Amino acid sequence: MKEIGTIARHxxxxxxxxEAGVLARVTGLFSGRGYNIESLTVAEVDHTGTRSRIxxxxxxxxxxxxxIKAQLxxxxxxxxxxxxxIDGTFVxxxxxxxxxxxxxxxxxxxxxxxxxxxxxxxxxxVNSFIFELTGSTEKIDAFVELMAxxxxxxxxxxxxxxxxxxPSGL
Amino acid sequence: xxxxxxxxxxxxxxxxxxDAPILSGAQMILRALTELGVEVVFGYPGGAVLxxxxxxxxxxxxxxxxxxHEQAAAHAAxxxxxxxxxxxxxxxxxxxxxxxAVTGLTDALLDSIPIICLTGQVARHLIGNDAFxxxxxxxxxxPCTKHNYLVKDTERLPDIIHEAFYVGTNGRPGPVVIDLPxxxxxxxxxxxxxxxxxxxxxxxxxxxxxxxxxxxxxxALARAERPIVYSGGGIINAGPEASELLAxxxxxxxxxxxxxxxxxxxxxxxxxxxxGMLGMHGTWEANHAMHDCDVMLAVGARFDDRVTGRVDAFxxxxxxxxxxxxxxxxxxxxxxxIPIIADAGRALKRLIEIWHEEGYAKSQPDLAPWWAQIEHWxxxxxxxxxxxxxVILPQKSLERLAHFTKGKDAIFSTEVGQHQMWAAQFLxxxxxxxxxxSGGLGTMGYGLPAAIGAQIAYPDRLVIDVSGEASFxxxxxxxxxxxxxxxxxxxxxxxxxxxxxxxxWQDLSYDGRRSxxxxxxLPDFVKLAEAYGIKGIVVEDxxxxxxxxxxxxxxxxxxxxxxxxxxxxxxxxxVPAGAAHNEMLLAGDVIGKPKDDDALAVx
Numbered sequence: 001m002k003e004i005g006t007i008a009r010h011x012x013x014x015x016x017x018x019e020a021g022v023l024a025r026v027t028g029l030f031s032g033r034g035y036n037i038e039s040l041t042v043a044e045v046d047h048t049g050t051r052s053r054i055x056x057x058x059x060x061x062x063x064x065x066x067x068i069k070a071q072l073x074x075x076x077x078x079x080x081x082x083x084x085x086i087d088g089t090f091v092x093x094x095x096x097x098x099x100x101x102x103x104x105x106x107x108x109x110x111x112x113x114x115x116x117x118x119x120x121x122x123x124x125x126v127n128s129f130i131f132e133l134t135g136s137t138e139k140i141d142a143f144v145e146l147m148a149x150x151x152x153x154x155x156x157x158x159x160x161x162x163x164x165x166x167p168s169g170l
Numbered sequence: 171x172x173x174x175x176x177x178x179x180x181x182x183x184x185x186x187x188x189d190a191p192i193l194s195g196a197q198m199i200l201r202a203l204t205e206l207g208v209e210v211v212f213g214y215p216g217g218a219v220l221x222x223x224x225x226x227x228x229x230x231x232x233x234x235x236x237x238x239h240e241q242a243a244a245h246a247a248x249x250x251x252x253x254x255x256x257x258x259x260x261x262x263x264x265x266x267x268x269x270x271a272v273t274g275l276t277d278a279l280l281d282s283i284p285i286i287c288l289t290g291q292v293a294r295h296l297i298g299n300d301a302f303x304x305x306x307x308x309x310x311x312x313p314c315t316k317h318n319y320l321v322k323d324t325e326r327l328p329d330i331i332h333e334a335f336y337v338g339t340n341g342r343p344g345p346v347v348i349d350l351p352x353x354x355x356x357x358x359x360x361x362x363x364x365x366x367x368x369x370x371x372x373x374x375x376x377x378x379x380x381x382x383x384x385x386x387x388x389x390a391l392a393r394a395e396r397p398i399v400y401s402g403g404g405i406i407n408a409g410p411e412a413s414e415l416l417a418x419x420x421x422x423x424x425x426x427x428x429x430x431x432x433x434x435x436x437x438x439x440x441x442x443x444x445x446g447m448l449g450m451h452g453t454w455e456a457n458h459a460m461h462d463c464d465v466m467l468a469v470g471a472r473f474d475d476r477v478t479g480r481v482d483a484f485x486x487x488x489x490x491x492x493x494x495x496x497x498x499x500x501x502x503x504x505x506x507x508i509p510i511i512a513d514a515g516r517a518l519k520r521l522i523e524i525w526h527e528e529g530y531a532k533s534q535p536d537l538a539p540w541w542a543q544i545e546h547w548x549x550x551x552x553x554x555x556x557x558x559x560x561v562i563l564p565q566k567s568l569e570r571l572a573h574f575t576k577g578k579d580a581i582f583s584t585e586v587g588q589h590q591m592w593a594a595q596f597l598x599x600x601x602x603x604x605x606x607x608s609g610g611l612g613t614m615g616y617g618l619p620a621a622i623g624a625q626i627a628y629p630d631r632l633v634i635d636v637s638g639e640a641s642f643x644x645x646x647x648x649x650x651x652x653x654x655x656x657x658x659x660x661x662x663x664x665x666x667x668x669x670x671x672x673x674x675w676q677d678l679s680y681d682g683r684r685s686x687x688x689x690x691x692l693p694d695f696v697k698l699a700e701a702y703g704i705k706g707i708v709v710e711d712x713x714x715x716x717x718x719x720x721x722x723x724x725x726x727x728x729x730x731x732x733x734x735x736x737x738x739x740x741x742x743x744x745v746p747a748g749a750a751h752n753e754m755l756l757a758g759d760v761i762g763k764p765k766d767d768d769a770l771a772v773x
Contacts, residue, residue, distance in 0.1 A: 017371075017372060020320070020322075021308060021312065021320075024309070024312060025312060028312055028313055032313050063501055063502075063505070066501055067498060067501070067502055070496075070497040070498035070500070071498050073497060073498075074341075074342075074496060074497065074498055075317075076316070076317040076337055076370075076372060076373045077372060078372060079372050
């Protein structure tokens with residue numbers, strides 16, 4: 001199908017039965033139908049251990065996003081699908097661990113920037129730090145970019161988790 | 171996502187909280203299938219399903235049909251399901267048994283056919299060890315089933331089997347796999363259902379359409395000057411009543427109707443409002459009417475690329491109403507103005523009621539100009555062909571076959587290719603559940619096993635597999651199944667010594683370079699039939715065609731007929747690759763090569 005319309009990024013929440021293979025069903029759907037995954041997070045979210053919440057950030061035209069939601073919704077272990085991007089405002093957070101190595105002025109500068117970003121230092125050696133940073137995807141992108149010139153060694157990120165604002169839930 | 175757990179459930183199995191019978195997994199399977207009303211299983215034994223086969227041996231409620239290849243088991247189950255409306259059941263072993271069934275599962279997924287496939291699996295403690303005949307069946311079949319299960323806990327078996335049938339047959343039907351480790355089949359546990367019946371905890375298809383949307387749809391149809399009904403396989407899946415409601419509503423609104431390949435038989439082909447099949451090899455009148463209509467009612471049809479042709483030129487000016495039970499079918503290929511998520515039968519019933527309530531019959535515009543236009547298109551006689559005294563034309567052979575089977579309520583299956591399209595054009599179905607074809611996946615080798623499934627369901631009906639010599643060879647081992655069960659299936663091979671559709675495309679798009687499309691080294695089909703104790707007939711002379719067809723139909727038993735037809739006949743009408751509906755080619759048109767590589771890339 002020829003793409004018509006603008007491509008937009010959507011954050012989609014999916015409540016699934018916490019059973020073997022459910023993540024493979026979701027990721028297989030995206031790869032099999034050629035949809036894009038920008039990030040995907042999944043973890044158990046109820047105390048009985050029967051349900052998990054998947055947060056997937058994807059992008060596509062309106063028709064593609066509609067298809068993604070419809071395709072997700074018809075998977076048997078899926079309870080609910082919500083498009084946070086169109087359902088209202090929402091809070092989205094990504095966490096990153098960022099390892100930086102260096103000494104002297106570069107080390108001090110890294111620490112100063114980390115402070116500005118309200119990153120926590122969770123590991124330190126004489127010539128390295130690991131910073132823990134939580135925030136929007138854009139904030140983490142900006143932080144990682146700044147660290148690139150200050151001895152960035154590696155980054156681990158969780159991908160986005162998100163909830164809609166206000167009193168109601170999925 | 172989680173690693174395979176191998177905690178045995180033996181401790182729990184010994185508790186006797188109630189009087190639930192203690193059964194082995196294999197016994198549970200047979201019991202659950204019996205509860206679900208299963209009468210026939212199509213299968214092939216092997217190491218990982220021996221406990222189930224042993225239980226089959228000990229009972230006589232469920233009949234087992236031994237196929238000669240697991241792919242055929244799946245297609246036979248499809249044929250059974252499509253003719254009866256009940257789910258078809260398949261039983262195969264682990265590893266190659268399961269992988270051989272994959273084509274049939276994918277076929278059933280694309281055509282929304284309910285089949286339940288039980289696959290053997292290696293014992294739980296061996297899973298992941300590359301054990302003998304081990305395959306990751308749930309992994310392999312995840313994208314080609316509606317849902318699948320790996321049973322790790324024997325106590326869950328009764329619920330899983332019942333749930334699998336629920337999922338397979340409700341909503342948009344489809345194939346479901348239940349993977350059964352061998353030790354689960356042997357282990358004993360209480361046979362107990364958890365009480366969840368009728369409704370699934372997550373899977374609840376919407377059956378009744380939104381009232382406002384239905385009213386809007388009826389109003390749009392009532393205002394239409396050039397309405398059309400376009401119905402597909404979903405109508406067949408919704409049951410024979412849905413087909414009757416479709417006919418009732420179509421007659422009520424007086425609109426022309428076209429069926430997709432999968433939807434043939436839902437509306438009587440002999441009726442004057444029927445325009446024939448639409449799409450790539452659809453009729454001139456159906457495709458033009460779709461292109462020029464002002465309101466389109468799509469019911470149980472999914473705007474497949476074979477139907478739409480070039481999407482951006484598909485029925486450009488129309489208001490599109492789509493009734494489908496699957497939300498993901500809406501707005502997938504073509505934007506729809508009035509979507510209705512519903513069971514086709516229920517939606518049609520409500521549309522009929524609204525039509526009467528609102529008295530739309532009185533306010534409807536005059537459709538005479540629209541019908542005059544359609545009659546004009548019909549004068550093209552787009553299915554006409556040049557007959558010959560020297561050679562049997564494939565179209566002619568089907569016209570005669572249709573003629574001699576008229577009134578016999580025959581069931582036809584097909585393979586895939588030119589013969590399939592000609593069969594769709596010429597056979598003419600007045601009732602649903604009599605037409606078995608591989609529409610979505612286009613599986614050569616589908617027709618013979620599908621015919622077997624239909625014949626098992628209806629032993630006394632006339633079942634004919636319309637075939638090509640190339641497709642036939644893809645599952646011809648099933649002659650053994652036909653012989654074993656003395657199934658009176660008629661196999662009508664339209665033998666043109668080519669993979670005709672491949673050859674046609676090569677001639678049209680690749681300057682006639684017939685790369686590997688010639689059927690070299692064909693067997694003597696009569697001798698082949700006779701080797702299985704089946705009657706073989708060969709006919710080459712057009713003057714003897716009628717006699718040969720009658721001999722085939724009247725023979726009390728299976729027949730393999732080698733009908734030698736014209737070798738280089740093309741299937742028309744044809745919407746060429748990358749073209750719009752109103753750019754169809756007819757027999758005799760000068761055929762140019764596709765305009766560009768984009769068009770060539772459209773298969």
